[in-house]
Amino acid sequence: xxxxxxxxxxxxxxxxxxxxxxxxxxFPGPLDYLAxxxxxxxxxxxxxxxxxxxxxxxxxxxxxxxxxxxxPSTEPxxxxxxxxxxxxxxxxxxxxxxxxxxxxxxxxYTLTPPGLVLAMAIRAYNAxxxxxxxxxxxxxxxxxxxxxxxxxxRVLDSLGNAPRTTSDLAAAADASPxxxxxxxxxxxxxxxxxxxxxxxxxxxxxFRTPHLSDDQESVATELRHAVDARKYSATLLEGVTGxxxxxxxxxxxxxxxxxxxxxxxxxxxxxxSSQWTDRFxxxxxxxxxIWHSDLGGKRRRETWRAVSLGQASVVVGARSAxxxxxxxxxxxxxxxxxxxxxxQEDGVTYHGRDMAVVRARLANAPxxxxxxxxxxxxxxxxxxxxxxxLTLHARHGGAVLPEVALVDMRAHPPERGLFLSPVLTEAIxxxxxxxxxxxxxxxxxxxxxxxxCRACGYRMECPNCSAWLVEHRAxxxxxxxxxxxxxxxxxxxxxxxxxxxxxxIGPGIERIxxxxxxxxxxxxxxxxxxxxxxxxxxxxxxxxxxSHREVDLIIGTxxxxxxxxxPHLTLVGVVDADLGLGGGDLRAAERTVQLLxxxxxxxxxxxxxxxVLLQSYLGEHPVMQALVSNxxxxxxxxxxAQRRPGFWPPYGRLAxxxxxxxxxxxxxxxxxTIGEHAPxxxxxxILGPAPAPLAILRGRxxxxxxxxxxxxxxVQPILRHWLAGxxxxxxxxxxxxxxxxxxx
Ligand SMILES: [Zn+2]
Ligand SMILES: [Zn+2]
Numbered sequence: 001x002x003x004x005x006x007x008x009x010x011x012x013x014x015x016x017x018x019x020x021x022x023x024x025x026x027f028p029g030p031l032d033y034l035a036x037x038x039x040x041x042x043x044x045x046x047x048x049x050x051x052x053x054x055x056x057x058x059x060x061x062x063x064x065x066x067x068x069x070x071x072p073s074t075e076p077x078x079x080x081x082x083x084x085x086x087x088x089x090x091x092x093x094x095x096x097x098x099x100x101x102x103x104x105x106x107x108x109y110t111l112t113p114p115g116l117v118l119a120m121a122i123r124a125y126n127a128x129x130x131x132x133x134x135x136x137x138x139x140x141x142x143x144x145x146x147x148x149x150x151x152x153x154r155v156l157d158s159l160g161n162a163p164r165t166t167s168d169l170a171a172a173a174d175a176s177p178x179x180x181x182x183x184x185x186x187x188x189x190x191x192x193x194x195x196x197x198x199x200x201x202x203x204x205x206x207f208r209t210p211h212l213s214d215d216q217e218s219v220a221t222e223l224r225h226a227v228d229a230r231k232y233s234a235t236l237l238e239g240v241t242g243x244x245x246x247x248x249x250x251x252x253x254x255x256x257x258x259x260x261x262x263x264x265x266x267x268x269x270x271x272x273s274s275q276w277t278d279r280f281x282x283x284x285x286x287x288x289x290i291w292h293s294d295l296g297g298k299r300r301r302e303t304w305r306a307v308s309l310g311q312a313s314v315v316v317g318a319r320s321a322x323x324x325x326x327x328x329x330x331x332x333x334x335x336x337x338x339x340x341x342x343x344q345e346d347g348v349t350y351h352g353r354d355m356a357v358v359r360a361r362l363a364n365a366p367x368x369x370x371x372x373x374x375x376x377x378x379x380x381x382x383x384x385x386x387x388x389x390l391t392l393h394a395r396h397g398g399a400v401l402p403e404v405a406l407v408d409m410r411a412h413p414p415e416r417g418l419f420l421s422p423v424l425t426e427a428i429x430x431x432x433x434x435x436x437x438x439x440x441x442x443x444x445x446x447x448x449x450x451x452x453c454r455a456c457g458y459r460m461e462c463p464n465c466s467a468w469l470v471e472h473r474a475x476x477x478x479x480x481x482x483x484x485x486x487x488x489x490x491x492x493x494x495x496x497x498x499x500x501x502x503x504x505i506g507p508g509i510e511r512i513x514x515x516x517x518x519x520x521x522x523x524x525x526x527x528x529x530x531x532x533x534x535x536x537x538x539x540x541x542x543x544x545x546x547s548h549r550e551v552d553l554i555i556g557t558x559x560x561x562x563x564x565x566x567p568h569l570t571l572v573g574v575v576d577a578d579l580g581l582g583g584g585d586l587r588a589a590e591r592t593v594q595l596l597x598x599x600x601x602x603x604x605x606x607x608x609x610x611x612v613l614l615q616s617y618l619g620e621h622p623v624m625q626a627l628v629s630n631x632x633x634x635x636x637x638x639x640x641a642q643r644r645p646g647f648w649p650p651y652g653r654l655a656x657x658x659x660x661x662x663x664x665x666x667x668x669x670x671x672x673t674i675g676e677h678a679p680x681x682x683x684x685x686i687l688g689p690a691p692a693p694l695a696i697l698r699g700r701x702x703x704x705x706x707x708x709x710x711x712x713x714x715v716q717p718i719l720r721h722w723l724a725g726x727x728x729x730x731x732x733x734x735x736x737x738x739x740x741x742x743x744x
Contacts, residue, residue, distance in 0.1 A: 018083060021048050022103075023057040024119035030060040034085045043094025045125065047087040054087060056125070058095050058118060093308045095121065096327050098363040103323075105358055111716060111736050112348045120348065121323040124304040135163025135194045136180065141187030151175040152183055163192040200303075200312045201286030205254035208283055216248050219390045223252035226366040227259070227331055233366045234357055236337075236382050239392030240401060241372045241563075241601025246276070248392065249333050249368055250283050253314060257284070261330030262307070263314045266356055268339035268562075270318040274540035275564060276335075277316065284314075291317030291324065319344060319352025322359050329363040332356050336563060337369035337378060338594050340587075343741040351739055372601060373594040373632055376587075376639055380650040402572070402603040402610030404628050409617045418515055419507040424573045424613050425519055431571040432523055432552055436608060439554040440512055441561070441599045442575040445481070445529050447473035447511050448504030451489070458495035460502070466696045472531075473510050482744075483698045512575055513555050520553060528556035561598035570610050572603045577614040581623060585743050586648060589623050590639055596627055647685075647710050649739065655715040656740040657705040658692065662731040664701045670732050671703035679722050684709050694744045704743075 017037045020030035033048050040046060044059045103121060107114035138159050146152070154173040158164070170177050183189045212220060219237065226233050239245040256263050267273050270292035280288050289303050289312035306312035308325040315321055319342055334342070334356045342352035353369065354377075360367035369378055369387070381387040395401060412421045420440075431438045448471045451460040460469045462480035469478035471489060479486045493501050504511070509529055516525055526542060533539045539559075545551050546566050554560060554569070580592045596614065604610020616624050626635030644651045659674065661667040671689035678686040688705035695702055709715055719736060728734060 016085065019086070020060040021046060021057040021086065022060045022118050023048070023050065023055050023115050024122060025055070025115045026113040027115050028113060030114075031057075032083055034083045035059075035089075040086065040089050041094065043096065043100060045090040045092050045095070045122070047090065049084050049087060056090070056122065058100070058122065060100070092125070092305075093325070093327065095325050098329065098359075099323070099325050101362045102355075102359050105362065106348075106350060106355060109358075109716065110348060110350050110738050111719060116348055117323075120320065121325070124300040133165065133194045134191045135165045136169055136184070136189045137161070137163050137192050139184070139186075139188045139190040146183070146186045146188065149179075151179045155179055155183060156188070159189075163194050165194070200289045200306055203257055203280075203284035203286050203288065203314055205257040205284065207285035209254075210247050210251075210283065212247065212251075213244075213394070215392055215394060216244055219392055220248045220251035222388075222390055223249060223368060224255040226368070227252050227255040229366070230259075230330070230364075231366075232361045232364050234360070234381070234387045235366065235368045235390055236374055236378045236387045237368050237370045237390050237392070238374050239370075239372060240395060241598065242395040242401075243372075243392035245370050245372070245392060246279060246335070247283075249335075249370060250280070252331060252366075252368060253333070254284070256331040257313060259330060260313075261328045262310065262312070262326045263331045263333070264321055264324070264326065264329060264356075264359075265314065265316040265333040265335065266319060266321060266342070266352060267316060268318075268336050268341035270316070273316060274536055275543060280314070280316070288314040288316045291315050291321040293318065293320060319350075319355070322352060322355055326363070329359075329365050331365055332360045332363075332367040333370060334367065335370045337371045338373050338375040340591065340741050345737075345742060349735075349737045351741065354739065373597045374636075375594075376590060376636055376643070377650040379636055380640070401630060402600055402612045404600055404612040404614065404630060406577075406619050406624055406628055407613050407615045408619050409615055419512060419575060420515060420519065420573070421615055424615060427571055427611070427613055428520065428553070428573065432520065434570075435549075436570040437546065437549070437552060437554065437566065437568045438571040438573065439556065439560060439566075439569055439599075439602060440509075440516065440573045440575055441556060442507060442509050442512055443558045443579060443595065444508045444576075445472075445531055445557055446470040446479065446508035447514075448506055448508055450505040451478060451502050452505050453493040453495060453498060453501045454503050455493060455498035455501040456496035458493055460494075464696065464699045466694055470508065471504055482694060507575065509555050509557055516553060516555060523552040524550065525553045525555060526551040528554060528559050530557065530559055533559065558595060560602065561595055563598070564602060566602055568608075569603055570608045572599055572610070572612045574599060574612070574614045577616040577624065577627075578618050578621075581618070581621065586643075587741070590636070592623050593626055593632065593635055596623075597632060600627070647708060650711075652711055653709045653713065653715050654740060655707045655719060656737040656743070657707070657719075658733075658735040658737065659689065659703045659705070660697075660700040660733050660735070661729075662700065666729070666732060667701040667703050670728065670734075671705065674723075674726065674734070675705060677722060677726075678705075679718055681713075681718065683713060684718060692744060697744075706740075 015037050016034040018032055019035050019040060021033050022030040040059050042059050042061055046057060046059055047054055048057055099121060103114055103117045107117045155169060155175050158169055158173040166177050166180055169180055226235060237245055237249060253263050267276060277287055289306060291303055303312060307315060310327050315324060334353050337353050344350050357367050378387060382389040407421045407423045409421060412423045414421050428438045450468045451471055460478055462469055462483060462485050464485055465480055465482045467480055467482050470481055472479050477486045477488055492499055509527060513527055526545060528542055533542055543564060546554060549568055574596055577596060581588055600612040603612055614627060618624060622635060622638060659667055659671040661670055675689045685708045686705060689703045692702040692704045707715055
């Protein structure tokens with residue numbers, strides 16, 4: 001709703017001020033406009049003309065008033081007479097200063113035009129404010145000569161302090177709308193806007209206070225102090241799976257609620273958050289506001305609005321919640337901080353965890369990073385004194401950590417064509433006999449990751465990417481997991497035309513399901529994968545079935561690792577513990593340990609002790625040894641020792657340049673040109689150009705360069721200088737990824 005339409009702005013030029021407006025477009029910075037002096041202020045959302053269009057933008061830092069007849073000689077390029085006036089100011093709360101500074105900061109850090117970052121903040125901005133609903137209250141007129149019939153009396157009796165709508169009042173009084181209209185005409189009823197109820201309930205910090213162990217209580221006290229300090233601090237909260245970390249940090253949330261301030265909780269995958277929000281509701285009596293990219297348009301606008309008005313006190317969300325306009329942010333929690341899902345890879349690339357710390361600093365609020373398996377980045381920040389470290393040592397309620405054992409696949413191989421070792425299947429038999437639950441984990445969707453021709457060795461590849469097609473037998477097709485290309489499984493080999501020669505190689509979870517059905521015919525099996533659990537409701541239903549023991553055997557991809565509480569699960573079998581160690585990824589080992597540790601943590605969370613079996617061909621690998629000895633810290637020290645000398649993150653800084661073009665020749669030429677102009681700075685290393693592991697993605701040919709610097713050298717000025725004179729053709733692109741997580 002535009003509440004202030006400017007009347008003939010051209011004639012009011014003498015009282016106009018020059019202002020900067022940031023538009024959600026890829027310009028290098030804000031544009032200058034004119035507005036009546038003192039009408040708009042930084043953070044206000046305004047409508048401005050742009051060419052022949054109108055755009056919504058945000059007033060950025062205001063310039064000092066400029067007299068109409070005076071264009072400063074120092075800036076001859078900007079003639080105030082040529083500036084256009086803003087069209088209108090929107091009726092909404094301004095974007096808070098801490099959010100505006102965050103947008104500037106993130107744009108500079110990721111080398112993104114600030115307008116594109118603003119776009120993420122105002123995407124859900126509701127230009128159409130809801131029309132107020134009207135209702136009836138008692139009017140000012142004293143009793144008139146209007147005869148008070150029984151129906152009229154019932155209407156008058158039904159009035160309260162709060163306005164009621166016509167239909168509501170008619171129903172309550174058992175009278176027709178005509179009766180109400182008659183009373184209104186006589187002045188005995190008066191119309192009033194019905195106050196818009198806050199769309200989110202108010203969490204009650206004292207709704208159900210938990211009983212905490214001594215260990216938990218002392219950590220909770222520290223966190224409450226951090227909230228009470230009302231200033232920036234960063235804390236790493238580390239605790240083994242099942243140690244009750246959530247309960248503890250919810251006490252910090254409670255403290256912040258008592259202060260009447262707002263809280264942001266980031267989860268890596270919000271669609272899987274039903275158990276979290278239920279737990280929140282049990283503690284605080286209401287559901288929190290939820291924020292993620294799949295939220296419907298109306299709910300998005302309501303939530304954005306409620307946050308900006310301070311009516312939503314707790315928002316649990318995906319990384320995009322960082323851009324919500326909290327006017328009074330008092331605490332940020334990042335749960336499962338080690339998760340790579342916090343990294344946004346498309347569009348503006350940023351790491352949600354790291355940006356949460358920046359957001360907290362700019363809002364002068366405490367941030368708590370939570371994990372059972374903290375990232376090396378966070379541990380390094382603890383070591384350097386930037387973060388405080390709080391630890392929960394014991395599993396809550398007497399549950400013990402599961403025993404982890406290796407299944408040596410060389411010594412105990414599965415039968416030919418199968419993937420489960422007899423050691424594992426026998427352990428499942430015993431678990432099912434005891435009426436306990438078992439889980440098989442394999443982080444690979446589909447039936448088989450590769451389809452090969454037995455006759456000629458041809459491999460089914462994606463036409464758009466340098467990647468194998470994954471067979472999805474249930475859907476009867478081959479799919480590319482990188483670009484979404486699908487095609488039916490052919491009868492003949494496309495290369496040698498042999499019939500029936502195509503065979504699946506290796507397992508995906510569909511194939512493990514097939515094997516499990518044959519091997520455990522009486523077991524009730526449930527599959528948990530992102531493509532079988534399409535909606536949060538489906539996920540919640542699956543979790544319910546598991547909790548209510550309606551399932552004996554769970555087969556899942558990494559979804560199952562997400563902090564679920566499965567009280568009857570006592571055996572976890574990892575089908576391929578070696579998966580994920582290949583690929584030359586900087587963090588492959590760290591990620592494998594984190595993921596498998598999380599998976600293992602699902603077992604034995606209640607009374608019954610848990611057991612984890614890892615099928616591996618690499619028993620001596622440090623990753624397997626770390627998992628068996630359950631010594632995460634020792635493993636991370638070893639990781640640190642490996643990364644430190646070469647200035648690999650977190651001991652140095654890294655930026656990736658991804659060059660892409662329509663042809664391999666163009667990609668090579670551009671990558672070579674960039675490589676030749678690489679800066680020569682002591683301590684700065686350029687790696688590449690080299691073909692990206694996914695050398696072709698969605699039909700585009702890709703080359704990569706890496707820029708690595710010691711920690712004390714920022715990569716942004718180097719990159720800006722390096723790429724400043726670069727010219728690219730229309731089909732060519734250079735994407736910059738600061739602090740890359742994926743190396744594909
Ligand atoms: Zn063939
Ligand atoms: Zn593809």
